[in-house]
Amino acid sequence: MNINATIFIQAINFFIVYCILRIFLFKPVVLVIDHEQDELLALLGLINQQKKTIEIQEKERLRYRYDCHEYFKNHGPDLFQQDDVSDEGNPVLFEDSLSPSIEKDITVLVADVYKELEEKIKHVH
Numbered sequence: 001m002n003i004n005a006t007i008f009i010q011a012i013n014f015f016i017v018y019c020i021l022r023i024f025l026f027k028p029v030v031l032v033i034d035h036e037q038d039e040l041l042a043l044l045g046l047i048n049q050q051k052k053t054i055e056i057q058e059k060e061r062l063r064y065r066y067d068c069h070e071y072f073k074n075h076g077p078d079l080f081q082q083d084d085v086s087d088e089g090n091p092v093l094f095e096d097s098l099s100p101s102i103e104k105d106i107t108v109l110v111a112d113v114y115k116e117l118e119e120k121i122k123h124v125h
Contacts, residue, residue, distance in 0.1 A: 072113075
């Protein structure tokens with residue numbers, strides 16, 4: 001086997017081409033890949049933050065709904081007469097004995113409450 005100067009020249013050429021490729025090709029490609037990975041991590045962080053925000057808003061909405069339910073339960077009109085109980089022990093509605101003016105007032109109140117709740121629910125999300 002003959003070893004001559006061409007082998008050393010080829011080794012030097014290979015080393016020079018490797019350095020040039022490393023500086024001008026590999027380094028920018030690695031920087032682009034790192035930049036894309038950083039952007040991906042930033043997006044994943046943003047998505048997780050948005051999920052937490054949505055969970056908090058959902059909990060607030062449910063708490064608000066519960067508070068409204070409790071308020072209306074405590075402050076709403078009592079549609080049952082406490083003295084009138086049917087044979088089965090169920091309270092009897094006294095809607096049949098309501099005067100037309102009271103029915104109108106109740107209808108107006110229900111419509112107003114419905115509109116207010118609808119507006120509040122629209123602004124939750």
